[in-house]
Amino acid sequence: MxxxxxxxxxxxxxxxxxxxxxxxxxxxxxxxxxxxxxxxxxxxxxxxxxxxxxxxxxxxxxxxxxxxxxxxxxxxxxxxxxxxxxxxxxxxxxxxxxxxxxxxxxxxxxxxxxxxxxxxxxxxxxxxxxxxxxxxxxxxxxxxxxxxxxxxxxxxxxxxKLVPPTDDEEDEHEETDEERANRPIRVAIVGRPNAGKSTLINHLLGEERLLTSPEAGTTRDSIAVEIEWKGRGFRIFDTAGLRRRSRIEEKLEKLSVADALRAVRFAEVVVLMMDAQNRFEEQDLRIADLIEREGRALVIAVNKWDLMDGNPGQISMLRRDADHWLPQVAGAPIVAVSGLMGEGIDRLMQAIVEAYAVWNRRVPTAALNRWFEGAIADNPPPAVSGRRLKLNYITQTKARPPSFVLFCSRADAIPQSYLRYLTNSMRETFELPGTPVRITLREKANPFAHKRKRPN
The missing domain is CATH 3.40.50.300 (P-loop containing nucleotide triphosphate hydrolases)
Structure with a gap:
């Protein structure tokens, strides 16, 4: 059954x-x-x-x-x-x-x-x-x-964790924590059309598994392939190129884009591929913002690096550009690669493994609240309408991505700029580069709210 x-x-x-x-x-x-x-x-x-x-x-x-x-x-x-x-x-x-x-x-x-x-x-x-x-x-x-x-x-x-294995094994056993940790990492490769996504995956596989062409839009379905790198399994999804919505006219392309978005939602790590000669264009920034909203770990791969002139300092410039254009995922790993020549592939795979580890990270509650007290002492929350905002404590509710609940008074009055300050401070203190960080505000219940004032 x-x-x-x-x-x-x-x-x-x-x-x-x-x-x-x-x-x-x-x-x-x-x-x-x-x-x-x-x-x-x-x-x-x-x-x-x-x-x-x-x-x-x-x-x-x-x-x-x-x-x-x-x-x-x-x-x-x-x-x-x-x-x-x-x-x-x-x-x-x-x-x-x-x-x-x-x-x-x-x-x-x-x-x-x-x-x-x-x-x-x-x-x-x-x-x-x-x-x-x-x-x-x-x-x-x-x-x-x-x-x-x-x-x-x-x-x-x-x-x-509930569904038993489907293969007919004589010695069936419950999956251990170690086996779960060794489950293949789900990775989606996304980007604008003709960024070189399929070429990169073919090089990882060592064979022409996926169709490639200079013509944009060759890939239509999200194709999943299994690979192994340094003993670790990966399930990698090649996706259709994502163009601006206003440029999508054919129904088939709309379905392909929808399939690519589903791949992002199933993924644990998303690799955003950019063309080295046309990087950080508006559509690249929109895709990165989508990945952050979906709560997935982000790795940026700048492809076709073999076509660049190789001047010193260009890698440092990539880092500065990434932090400037994508402040919402500050510190996201950025790797220069060439899918055609196979350059930078090991660095990219290592970045995926490290981003996955950060995405799964849990911060001890004691360390979290020590940081919280220090962050408030260094930069107290502003008074709004002449009334002081009280921040009580913070706790992590889950990982994947790291998500926290901040208990406070007047949650609707806390400025977004102050939340950004807390988020950036948390990234730096607990080494959470690139991964989305979620902070949800929750007001503490007022124990006297049920008591009504007595009539005079």
């Missing part, structure tokens, strides 16, 4: 949207009206290289015995009984509701592995709702957007 996962949660949290994304087809009807799904629906899901059966269910709800709502609930309970694990989905934009808390107890009683998925997590409100979901006691929430395909890489990492 294939491994089976049931998607459960209250109505209208995005269960059917997630189901459609995992099966790769719009099998389940989706609408803003709650209760569209009534029967359970099964499909063959594919998440990266994982294959399993997924069951879409009706929203958990209560109703009198014999009613339509009650029969829908019975269908959901049957799906839970058939499943090996559960996806418990909440709406991060709305936050926790009493129904979420009640159904979290229902999920726990099922006595099966439960992955808590905070759907619709894009944007500031989604981040805050995801943080609230810790109160359910179902472990760390996985922040996703089923509609936009965000967070699928993090979901893959969690599901891969």
């Amino acid at each position: 294939p491994f089976t996962i049931a998607i459960i949660g209250r109505p209208n949290v995005g269960k059917s949207t997630l189901f459609n994304r995992l099966v790769g087809q719009k099998l389940a009807l989706v609408d803003d009206v709650p209760g569209v799904t009534r029967d359970r629906r099964e499909g063959e899901a594919k998440l990266f290289d994982l294959n399993f059966t997924i069951i879409d269910t009706a929203g958990l709800d209560e109703g009198p015995k014999g009613s339509l709502t009650a029969r829908m609930q019975e269908q959901t309970e049957t799906a839970i009984a058939l499943a090996d694990a559960l996806f418990f989905v909440i709406d991060a934009r709305i936050g926790l509701t009493p129904a979420d808390r009640a159904f979290a107890d229902f999920a726990r009683r099922a006595d099966k592995p439960v992955l808590l998925l905070a759907n619709k997590s894009e944007g500031k409100h989604g981040e805050l709702g995801a943080m609230e979901s810790y109160a359910l006691g179902l472990g760390d929430p996985i922040q996703i957007s089923a509609e936009h395909g965000e967070g699928m890489g993090e979901l893959y990492d969690a599901v891969s």
Whole structure:
């Protein structure tokens, strides 16, 4: 029997949207009206290289015995009984509701592995709702957007720990931490058309595996290849060139670009390839900004370096240019390469490994708050409207990328410039070059807020 996962949660949290994304087809009807799904629906899901059966269910709800709502609930309970694990989905934009808390107890009683998925997590409100979901006691929430395909890489990492290996091994065993650490690093190679992405991958493989041509747009699909470098495995995705949206006219190119964006979301490290003779153009900066927003580790590869004149100091100039044009990922590794001649390939692979390690880094809480106290003492937060801002403490909620929650008063009043100061100071202190750093502001609950003033 294939491994089976049931998607459960209250109505209208995005269960059917997630189901459609995992099966790769719009099998389940989706609408803003709650209760569209009534029967359970099964499909063959594919998440990266994982294959399993997924069951879409009706929203958990209560109703009198014999009613339509009650029969829908019975269908959901049957799906839970058939499943090996559960996806418990909440709406991060709305936050926790009493129904979420009640159904979290229902999920726990099922006595099966439960992955808590905070759907619709894009944007500031989604981040805050995801943080609230810790109160359910179902472990760390996985922040996703089923509609936009965000967070699928993090979901893959969690599901891969549950789905048993598919090959017929006589001595099956549970995957160890060391084996997980040795899993291939997922790398997407992106850039403008004709930057030399396929040529570089062909040199890594040592064969003409991918079509190359001087004509831009040769690559259309995102092609995945497996390579090994110094004993470490890599799964590398070659993608279609990304042009400005205004220049994309053909439907086929639109689909190719969408496929490339999906590759970025599945990747752990993204290599942005630029042409050495036309580097840091507007589209390069837009792609780098997209990678940062997706929360992926970034490595910049300046290709066709063999065509440059070789004047001393050009590498230092690359570093200065990168920090000037891309301050949001200051310190991102930048490597000069030639995909055609094979120059700089080892330096590029080493940069990928190091960027992956930084992307996974966790900072000890004690060291984090020692830094925090020093950073505030060196540069206190400004007073806004004559009132002092109070910053209480900071904690890291997750890695991949390093993400932190800062507890404070008046979160909406803290200037973005002060957050940038904290981010840059953190990068320098804890050696987090290039990787996106997320700081979410959260106001501490006022213990006296429930007390009303007595009438005079």
